[in-house]
Amino acid sequence: MKMEGSVALVTGANRGIGRALVERLLEQGSTRVYAAVRNKGELSRVVALDPERVVPLTLDVTDQSAVQAVARQAGDVTLLVNNAGSLALGSILSAPPELIVRDMDTNYYGTLHMVRAFAPVIEANGGGAVVNLLTVVALASMPGLGVYNASKAAAWSMTQSIRADLAGRGIEVFGVFPGAVDTDMIRDFDMPKTSPEEVARAVLDGIEVGEEDIFPDPMSRSVYAGWRADHKAVERQMANS
Template identity: 50%
Template structure:
Protein backbone atom coordinates (compact mmCIF):
# COMPACT_ATOMS: atom_id res chain seq x y z
CA UNK A 1 0.00 0.00 0.00
CA UNK A 2 1.03 3.63 -0.40
CA UNK A 3 1.80 5.49 2.82
CA UNK A 4 0.95 8.80 1.15
CA UNK A 5 -2.77 9.32 1.50
CA UNK A 6 -3.19 6.65 4.18
CA UNK A 7 -4.80 7.14 7.58
CA UNK A 8 -2.67 5.54 10.28
CA UNK A 9 -3.02 4.75 13.96
CA UNK A 10 0.08 4.11 16.05
CA UNK A 11 -0.09 2.66 19.55
CA UNK A 12 2.41 3.83 22.15
CA UNK A 13 3.15 7.08 20.29
CA UNK A 14 4.39 9.11 23.24
CA UNK A 15 7.99 7.93 23.00
CA UNK A 16 10.54 5.64 21.37
CA UNK A 17 9.74 3.69 18.23
CA UNK A 18 6.06 4.65 18.28
CA UNK A 19 6.89 8.35 18.25
CA UNK A 20 9.25 7.83 15.30
CA UNK A 21 6.55 5.89 13.44
CA UNK A 22 4.16 8.82 13.81
CA UNK A 23 6.78 11.30 12.57
CA UNK A 24 7.77 9.13 9.62
CA UNK A 25 4.16 8.67 8.60
CA UNK A 26 3.63 12.42 8.56
CA UNK A 27 6.80 12.92 6.54
CA UNK A 28 5.63 10.35 4.00
CA UNK A 29 2.35 12.11 3.43
CA UNK A 30 -0.15 10.20 5.53
CA UNK A 31 -3.41 12.12 5.45
CA UNK A 32 -3.97 11.63 9.17
CA UNK A 33 -2.03 10.02 11.99
CA UNK A 34 -3.74 8.99 15.21
CA UNK A 35 -1.09 9.03 17.95
CA UNK A 36 -2.31 7.00 20.90
CA UNK A 37 -1.04 6.44 24.42
CA UNK A 38 -2.39 5.58 27.84
CA UNK A 39 -1.54 9.21 28.69
CA UNK A 40 -2.15 11.10 25.44
CA UNK A 41 -1.09 14.37 27.05
CA UNK A 42 2.48 13.07 26.81
CA UNK A 43 2.36 12.97 23.01
CA UNK A 44 4.38 16.02 21.94
CA UNK A 45 3.96 15.82 18.15
CA UNK A 46 2.44 18.48 15.93
CA UNK A 47 0.06 17.47 13.17
CA UNK A 48 -1.28 14.30 14.80
CA UNK A 49 -4.65 13.45 16.33
CA UNK A 50 -4.13 12.20 19.88
CA UNK A 51 -6.32 9.51 21.40
CA UNK A 52 -6.26 7.80 24.80
CA UNK A 53 -5.69 4.07 24.48
CA UNK A 54 -4.84 1.20 26.78
CA UNK A 55 -4.62 -1.90 24.59
CA UNK A 56 -5.18 -4.19 27.60
CA UNK A 57 -8.59 -2.58 28.24
CA UNK A 58 -11.24 -3.78 25.78
CA UNK A 59 -13.46 -0.76 26.39
CA UNK A 60 -10.54 1.54 25.56
CA UNK A 61 -9.78 -0.44 22.39
CA UNK A 62 -13.42 -0.29 21.29
CA UNK A 63 -13.55 3.47 21.93
CA UNK A 64 -10.44 4.01 19.81
CA UNK A 65 -11.90 1.96 16.94
CA UNK A 66 -15.11 3.99 17.11
CA UNK A 67 -13.22 7.30 17.15
CA UNK A 68 -10.80 6.36 14.35
CA UNK A 69 -13.19 4.92 11.80
CA UNK A 70 -11.10 6.05 8.81
CA UNK A 71 -7.93 4.04 9.60
CA UNK A 72 -6.21 2.09 6.80
CA UNK A 73 -2.88 1.38 8.53
CA UNK A 74 -2.52 0.07 12.08
CA UNK A 75 0.89 0.06 13.77
CA UNK A 76 0.84 -2.10 16.91
CA UNK A 77 3.84 -0.74 18.78
CA UNK A 78 2.67 -0.43 22.41
CA UNK A 79 4.54 -2.68 24.77
CA UNK A 80 5.94 -3.25 28.23
CA UNK A 81 9.19 -4.70 29.51
CA UNK A 82 9.35 -7.74 31.78
CA UNK A 83 12.27 -8.79 33.95
CA UNK A 84 12.81 -11.72 36.25
CA UNK A 85 13.01 -15.49 36.43
CA UNK A 86 10.04 -17.51 35.20
CA UNK A 87 10.93 -20.15 37.78
CA UNK A 88 11.47 -18.17 40.96
CA UNK A 89 10.14 -14.59 40.64
CA UNK A 90 6.61 -13.28 40.88
CA UNK A 91 4.80 -13.89 37.59
CA UNK A 92 2.80 -10.66 37.58
CA UNK A 93 5.28 -8.97 35.25
CA UNK A 94 5.31 -11.92 32.82
CA UNK A 95 1.50 -12.05 32.79
CA UNK A 96 1.37 -8.32 32.05
CA UNK A 97 3.77 -8.85 29.13
CA UNK A 98 1.56 -11.57 27.66
CA UNK A 99 -1.61 -9.53 28.28
CA UNK A 100 -0.04 -6.58 26.46
CA UNK A 101 1.93 -8.10 23.61
CA UNK A 102 -0.32 -11.04 22.76
CA UNK A 103 -3.86 -10.31 23.91
CA UNK A 104 -3.64 -6.52 23.67
CA UNK A 105 -2.23 -6.59 20.15
CA UNK A 106 -4.80 -9.17 19.09
CA UNK A 107 -7.58 -7.03 20.57
CA UNK A 108 -6.40 -4.14 18.39
CA UNK A 109 -6.33 -6.29 15.28
CA UNK A 110 -9.80 -7.69 15.95
CA UNK A 111 -11.20 -4.19 16.53
CA UNK A 112 -9.53 -2.51 13.55
CA UNK A 113 -9.68 -5.24 10.90
CA UNK A 114 -13.34 -4.42 10.10
CA UNK A 115 -12.46 -0.70 10.03
CA UNK A 116 -9.59 -1.19 7.59
CA UNK A 117 -11.67 -3.56 5.45
CA UNK A 118 -14.54 -1.06 5.22
CA UNK A 119 -12.05 1.57 4.09
CA UNK A 120 -10.90 -0.53 1.15
CA UNK A 121 -8.08 -2.51 2.76
CA UNK A 122 -4.66 -1.60 4.04
CA UNK A 123 -2.04 -2.98 6.40
CA UNK A 124 -1.15 -3.94 9.96
CA UNK A 125 2.37 -3.72 11.40
CA UNK A 126 3.18 -5.64 14.58
CA UNK A 127 6.37 -4.51 16.30
CA UNK A 128 7.97 -7.76 17.46
CA UNK A 129 11.53 -8.53 18.57
CA UNK A 130 14.54 -10.75 18.05
CA UNK A 131 13.42 -12.09 21.43
CA UNK A 132 10.56 -13.73 19.55
CA UNK A 133 13.14 -16.41 18.70
CA UNK A 134 15.39 -16.73 21.76
CA UNK A 135 15.33 -16.00 25.48
CA UNK A 136 17.87 -13.78 27.22
CA UNK A 137 18.60 -14.35 30.94
CA UNK A 138 16.06 -12.50 33.04
CA UNK A 139 13.79 -11.72 30.09
CA UNK A 140 11.89 -15.00 29.83
CA UNK A 141 8.46 -13.45 30.30
CA UNK A 142 9.06 -10.83 27.62
CA UNK A 143 10.51 -13.43 25.24
CA UNK A 144 7.57 -15.77 25.76
CA UNK A 145 5.13 -12.92 25.13
CA UNK A 146 6.93 -11.88 21.94
CA UNK A 147 7.12 -15.48 20.71
CA UNK A 148 3.37 -15.77 21.18
CA UNK A 149 2.80 -12.44 19.43
CA UNK A 150 4.96 -13.58 16.50
CA UNK A 151 2.97 -16.75 15.94
CA UNK A 152 -0.30 -14.87 16.43
CA UNK A 153 0.90 -12.51 13.70
CA UNK A 154 1.49 -15.49 11.42
CA UNK A 155 -1.90 -16.96 12.32
CA UNK A 156 -3.97 -13.88 11.42
CA UNK A 157 -2.00 -13.02 8.27
CA UNK A 158 -3.78 -15.36 5.80
CA UNK A 159 -7.23 -14.46 7.13
CA UNK A 160 -6.55 -10.75 6.87
CA UNK A 161 -4.88 -11.03 3.48
CA UNK A 162 -8.11 -12.50 2.15
CA UNK A 163 -9.82 -9.32 3.41
CA UNK A 164 -7.37 -7.01 1.65
CA UNK A 165 -5.16 -6.35 4.69
CA UNK A 166 -1.46 -7.19 4.68
CA UNK A 167 0.26 -8.06 7.97
CA UNK A 168 3.90 -7.33 8.71
CA UNK A 169 5.96 -8.68 11.58
CA UNK A 170 8.78 -6.26 12.43
CA UNK A 171 11.75 -7.74 14.29
CA UNK A 172 14.72 -5.92 15.81
CA UNK A 173 17.34 -6.29 18.48
CA UNK A 174 17.92 -3.22 20.65
CA UNK A 175 16.76 0.29 19.76
CA UNK A 176 17.82 3.49 21.50
CA UNK A 177 14.64 4.05 23.52
CA UNK A 178 13.68 4.58 27.16
CA UNK A 179 12.83 0.89 27.44
CA UNK A 180 16.46 0.00 26.69
CA UNK A 181 17.99 2.53 29.10
CA UNK A 182 21.09 1.02 30.68
CA UNK A 183 21.66 -1.51 27.90
CA UNK A 184 25.36 -1.77 27.05
CA UNK A 185 25.50 -2.73 23.40
CA UNK A 186 24.80 -1.50 19.88
CA UNK A 187 21.36 0.02 19.42
CA UNK A 188 19.36 1.04 16.38
CA UNK A 189 18.07 4.54 15.80
CA UNK A 190 14.28 4.30 16.21
CA UNK A 191 13.90 6.38 13.06
CA UNK A 192 15.68 3.66 11.07
CA UNK A 193 13.31 1.05 12.50
CA UNK A 194 10.23 3.04 11.45
CA UNK A 195 11.66 3.67 7.97
CA UNK A 196 12.46 -0.02 7.44
CA UNK A 197 8.96 -1.06 8.52
CA UNK A 198 7.16 1.48 6.34
CA UNK A 199 9.37 0.63 3.37
CA UNK A 200 8.22 -2.94 3.94
CA UNK A 201 4.56 -1.89 4.05
CA UNK A 202 4.91 -0.19 0.69
CA UNK A 203 6.52 -3.32 -0.77
CA UNK A 204 4.00 -5.69 0.82
CA UNK A 205 6.69 -7.52 2.82
CA UNK A 206 5.37 -9.94 5.46
CA UNK A 207 8.43 -9.85 7.71
CA UNK A 208 11.04 -7.12 8.21
CA UNK A 209 14.30 -7.87 10.01
CA UNK A 210 15.62 -4.45 10.94
CA UNK A 211 19.19 -5.38 11.88
CA UNK A 212 21.93 -8.01 11.68
CA UNK A 213 21.07 -9.20 15.18
CA UNK A 214 17.51 -10.18 14.29
CA UNK A 215 18.74 -11.85 11.10
CA UNK A 216 21.31 -13.87 13.08
CA UNK A 217 18.73 -14.96 15.63
CA UNK A 218 16.24 -16.03 12.96
CA UNK A 219 18.97 -18.04 11.23
CA UNK A 220 19.53 -19.84 14.54
CA UNK A 221 16.07 -21.43 14.31
CA UNK A 222 17.46 -23.90 11.78
CA UNK A 223 19.99 -25.12 14.38
CA UNK A 224 20.05 -26.49 17.89
CA UNK A 225 19.76 -23.86 20.65
CA UNK A 226 23.47 -24.26 21.41
CA UNK A 227 24.33 -22.87 17.93
CA UNK A 228 23.31 -19.35 18.90
CA UNK A 229 24.78 -19.63 22.39
CA UNK A 230 28.16 -20.50 20.86
CA UNK A 231 28.08 -17.41 18.67
CA UNK A 232 27.21 -15.19 21.59
CA UNK A 233 30.26 -16.45 23.44
Protein backbone atom coordinates in the same frame (compact mmCIF):
# COMPACT_ATOMS: atom_id res chain seq x y z
CA MET B 1 0.88 -0.83 0.80
CA LYS B 2 1.89 2.78 0.17
CA MET B 3 2.15 5.23 3.06
CA GLU B 4 1.03 8.10 0.83
CA GLY B 5 -2.68 8.63 1.54
CA SER B 6 -2.85 6.08 4.36
CA VAL B 7 -4.68 6.73 7.62
CA ALA B 8 -2.54 5.21 10.36
CA LEU B 9 -3.02 4.46 14.04
CA VAL B 10 0.09 3.92 16.17
CA THR B 11 -0.17 2.63 19.76
CA GLY B 12 2.43 3.75 22.30
CA ALA B 13 3.02 6.84 20.16
CA ASN B 14 4.43 9.13 22.83
CA ARG B 15 8.01 7.83 22.86
CA GLY B 16 10.59 5.46 21.43
CA ILE B 17 9.81 3.58 18.23
CA GLY B 18 6.16 4.69 18.30
CA ARG B 19 7.03 8.37 18.17
CA ALA B 20 9.59 7.76 15.42
CA LEU B 21 6.93 5.88 13.42
CA VAL B 22 4.48 8.78 13.69
CA GLU B 23 7.16 11.18 12.47
CA ARG B 24 8.08 8.95 9.54
CA LEU B 25 4.44 8.31 8.57
CA LEU B 26 3.92 12.08 8.37
CA GLU B 27 7.06 12.45 6.23
CA GLN B 28 5.92 9.69 3.90
CA GLY B 29 2.49 11.18 3.24
CA SER B 30 -0.04 9.67 5.64
CA THR B 31 -3.19 11.76 5.48
CA ARG B 32 -3.87 11.33 9.18
CA VAL B 33 -2.03 9.64 12.03
CA TYR B 34 -3.91 8.69 15.19
CA ALA B 35 -1.40 8.79 18.03
CA ALA B 36 -2.76 6.49 20.74
CA VAL B 37 -1.26 6.85 24.21
CA ARG B 38 -2.09 6.06 27.81
CA ASN B 39 -1.50 9.66 28.86
CA LYS B 40 -2.38 12.39 26.37
CA GLY B 41 -0.35 14.85 28.45
CA GLU B 42 2.81 13.20 27.09
CA LEU B 43 1.86 13.84 23.47
CA SER B 44 2.54 17.54 22.97
CA ARG B 45 5.83 16.95 21.07
CA VAL B 46 4.14 14.45 18.79
CA VAL B 47 1.11 16.63 18.03
CA ALA B 48 3.46 19.55 17.39
CA LEU B 49 4.96 17.59 14.47
CA ASP B 50 1.78 18.39 12.51
CA PRO B 51 -1.28 19.49 14.51
CA GLU B 52 -3.47 19.17 11.40
CA ARG B 53 -2.68 15.50 10.77
CA VAL B 54 -1.83 14.08 14.23
CA VAL B 55 -4.95 13.11 16.19
CA PRO B 56 -4.33 12.22 19.84
CA LEU B 57 -6.29 9.34 21.34
CA THR B 58 -6.28 7.97 24.88
CA LEU B 59 -5.76 4.22 24.90
CA ASP B 60 -4.53 1.51 27.21
CA VAL B 61 -4.41 -1.54 24.92
CA THR B 62 -5.23 -3.87 27.82
CA ASP B 63 -8.62 -2.17 28.27
CA GLN B 64 -11.00 -3.91 25.86
CA SER B 65 -13.78 -1.32 26.14
CA ALA B 66 -11.27 1.47 25.44
CA VAL B 67 -10.07 -0.44 22.38
CA GLN B 68 -13.66 -0.71 21.12
CA ALA B 69 -14.21 3.01 21.72
CA VAL B 70 -11.06 3.91 19.79
CA ALA B 71 -12.13 1.69 16.87
CA ARG B 72 -15.37 3.71 16.70
CA GLN B 73 -13.50 7.05 16.95
CA ALA B 74 -10.91 6.16 14.31
CA GLY B 75 -13.24 4.68 11.70
CA ASP B 76 -11.11 5.72 8.72
CA VAL B 77 -7.96 3.74 9.66
CA THR B 78 -6.25 1.74 6.91
CA LEU B 79 -2.93 1.00 8.70
CA LEU B 80 -2.83 -0.30 12.28
CA VAL B 81 0.58 -0.30 13.98
CA ASN B 82 0.60 -2.33 17.20
CA ASN B 83 3.69 -0.80 18.75
CA ALA B 84 2.81 -0.53 22.48
CA GLY B 85 4.85 -2.98 24.49
CA SER B 86 6.19 -3.74 27.96
CA LEU B 87 9.28 -5.68 29.04
CA ALA B 88 9.77 -7.53 32.33
CA LEU B 89 13.34 -8.36 33.25
CA GLY B 90 14.47 -11.58 34.85
CA SER B 91 13.99 -15.33 34.70
CA ILE B 92 10.54 -16.66 33.88
CA LEU B 93 10.93 -18.93 36.93
CA SER B 94 11.27 -16.11 39.43
CA ALA B 95 9.72 -12.98 37.87
CA PRO B 96 6.78 -11.59 39.85
CA PRO B 97 3.54 -13.14 38.52
CA GLU B 98 1.98 -9.71 38.04
CA LEU B 99 4.75 -8.80 35.56
CA ILE B 100 4.15 -12.04 33.63
CA VAL B 101 0.47 -11.11 33.40
CA ARG B 102 1.32 -7.51 32.45
CA ASP B 103 3.58 -8.50 29.56
CA MET B 104 1.05 -11.03 28.23
CA ASP B 105 -1.77 -8.49 28.62
CA THR B 106 0.12 -5.78 26.77
CA ASN B 107 2.16 -7.66 24.18
CA TYR B 108 -0.21 -10.51 23.33
CA TYR B 109 -3.78 -9.76 24.43
CA GLY B 110 -3.51 -6.00 23.81
CA THR B 111 -2.27 -6.59 20.28
CA LEU B 112 -5.00 -9.17 19.71
CA HIS B 113 -7.76 -6.84 21.02
CA MET B 114 -6.56 -4.19 18.58
CA VAL B 115 -6.49 -6.55 15.61
CA ARG B 116 -9.97 -7.90 16.36
CA ALA B 117 -11.40 -4.38 16.73
CA PHE B 118 -9.67 -2.87 13.67
CA ALA B 119 -9.78 -5.67 11.09
CA PRO B 120 -13.44 -4.85 10.22
CA VAL B 121 -12.59 -1.12 10.14
CA ILE B 122 -9.68 -1.59 7.71
CA GLU B 123 -11.72 -3.98 5.58
CA ALA B 124 -14.61 -1.49 5.39
CA ASN B 125 -12.13 1.15 4.23
CA GLY B 126 -11.09 -0.96 1.26
CA GLY B 127 -8.19 -2.85 2.84
CA GLY B 128 -4.78 -1.95 4.23
CA ALA B 129 -2.36 -3.43 6.73
CA VAL B 130 -1.71 -4.52 10.30
CA VAL B 131 1.83 -4.21 11.67
CA ASN B 132 2.85 -5.99 14.89
CA LEU B 133 6.04 -4.99 16.69
CA LEU B 134 7.58 -8.25 17.87
CA THR B 135 11.28 -8.80 18.67
CA VAL B 136 14.19 -10.85 17.40
CA VAL B 137 14.24 -12.68 20.75
CA ALA B 138 10.86 -14.17 19.79
CA LEU B 139 12.87 -16.41 17.43
CA ALA B 140 15.13 -17.76 20.15
CA SER B 141 14.58 -16.93 23.80
CA MET B 142 17.10 -15.01 25.88
CA PRO B 143 16.41 -16.46 29.35
CA GLY B 144 17.02 -13.12 31.11
CA LEU B 145 14.03 -11.78 29.15
CA GLY B 146 12.04 -15.00 29.37
CA VAL B 147 8.74 -13.36 30.34
CA TYR B 148 8.87 -10.82 27.54
CA ASN B 149 10.06 -13.34 24.93
CA ALA B 150 7.15 -15.67 25.64
CA SER B 151 4.61 -12.86 25.22
CA LYS B 152 6.20 -11.79 21.93
CA ALA B 153 6.51 -15.39 20.67
CA ALA B 154 2.76 -15.73 21.30
CA ALA B 155 2.22 -12.50 19.38
CA TRP B 156 4.36 -13.85 16.54
CA SER B 157 2.21 -16.99 16.34
CA MET B 158 -0.90 -14.83 16.32
CA THR B 159 0.65 -12.66 13.59
CA GLN B 160 1.01 -15.73 11.36
CA SER B 161 -2.59 -16.83 12.04
CA ILE B 162 -4.12 -13.46 11.26
CA ARG B 163 -1.99 -13.14 8.11
CA ALA B 164 -3.78 -16.19 6.75
CA ASP B 165 -7.18 -15.14 8.13
CA LEU B 166 -7.02 -11.60 6.77
CA ALA B 167 -5.42 -12.32 3.39
CA GLY B 168 -8.81 -12.71 1.72
CA ARG B 169 -10.07 -9.49 3.28
CA GLY B 170 -7.55 -7.17 1.65
CA ILE B 171 -5.43 -6.76 4.80
CA GLU B 172 -1.69 -7.43 4.71
CA VAL B 173 -0.04 -8.43 7.99
CA PHE B 174 3.55 -7.56 8.89
CA GLY B 175 5.70 -8.77 11.78
CA VAL B 176 8.62 -6.59 12.86
CA PHE B 177 11.52 -8.24 14.70
CA PRO B 178 13.86 -5.52 16.01
CA GLY B 179 17.15 -6.18 17.76
CA ALA B 180 18.40 -3.64 20.31
CA VAL B 181 16.88 -0.20 19.76
CA ASP B 182 17.92 2.93 21.61
CA THR B 183 14.75 3.67 23.61
CA ASP B 184 13.68 3.79 27.27
CA MET B 185 12.81 0.08 27.11
CA ILE B 186 16.46 -1.03 27.17
CA ARG B 187 17.97 2.20 28.49
CA ASP B 188 20.14 0.31 31.00
CA PHE B 189 21.46 -2.29 28.53
CA ASP B 190 25.06 -1.59 27.57
CA MET B 191 25.21 -2.81 23.96
CA PRO B 192 25.20 -1.45 20.40
CA LYS B 193 21.76 -0.08 19.57
CA THR B 194 20.01 1.19 16.47
CA SER B 195 18.14 4.51 16.58
CA PRO B 196 14.32 4.39 16.63
CA GLU B 197 14.35 6.64 13.55
CA GLU B 198 16.33 4.08 11.55
CA VAL B 199 13.98 1.31 12.70
CA ALA B 200 10.91 3.37 11.75
CA ARG B 201 12.33 4.02 8.29
CA ALA B 202 13.05 0.29 7.75
CA VAL B 203 9.55 -0.67 8.97
CA LEU B 204 7.76 1.64 6.55
CA ASP B 205 10.09 0.67 3.69
CA GLY B 206 9.35 -2.99 4.45
CA ILE B 207 5.59 -2.38 4.38
CA GLU B 208 5.87 -0.54 1.08
CA VAL B 209 7.68 -3.43 -0.61
CA GLY B 210 5.46 -6.09 0.98
CA GLU B 211 8.15 -7.74 3.16
CA GLU B 212 6.01 -9.77 5.57
CA ASP B 213 8.74 -10.31 8.20
CA ILE B 214 10.74 -7.14 8.73
CA PHE B 215 14.21 -7.25 10.34
CA PRO B 216 14.83 -3.53 10.68
CA ASP B 217 18.39 -3.24 12.01
CA PRO B 218 21.83 -4.88 11.70
CA MET B 219 21.48 -6.97 14.88
CA SER B 220 18.12 -8.43 13.88
CA ARG B 221 19.34 -9.21 10.36
CA SER B 222 22.42 -10.97 11.73
CA VAL B 223 20.44 -13.04 14.29
CA TYR B 224 17.88 -13.96 11.63
CA ALA B 225 20.60 -15.12 9.23
CA GLY B 226 22.16 -17.25 12.00
CA TRP B 227 18.77 -18.65 13.04
CA ARG B 228 17.94 -19.68 9.47
CA ALA B 229 21.29 -21.46 9.21
CA ASP B 230 21.19 -23.19 12.62
CA HIS B 231 18.42 -22.30 15.04
CA LYS B 232 19.84 -24.49 17.83
CA ALA B 233 23.14 -22.63 17.68
CA VAL B 234 21.26 -19.34 18.16
CA GLU B 235 19.28 -20.83 21.06
CA ARG B 236 22.56 -21.82 22.77
CA GLN B 237 24.08 -18.42 22.07
CA MET B 238 21.04 -16.66 23.60
CA ALA B 239 21.14 -19.00 26.61
CA ASN B 240 24.70 -17.89 27.33
CA SER B 241 24.19 -14.17 26.78
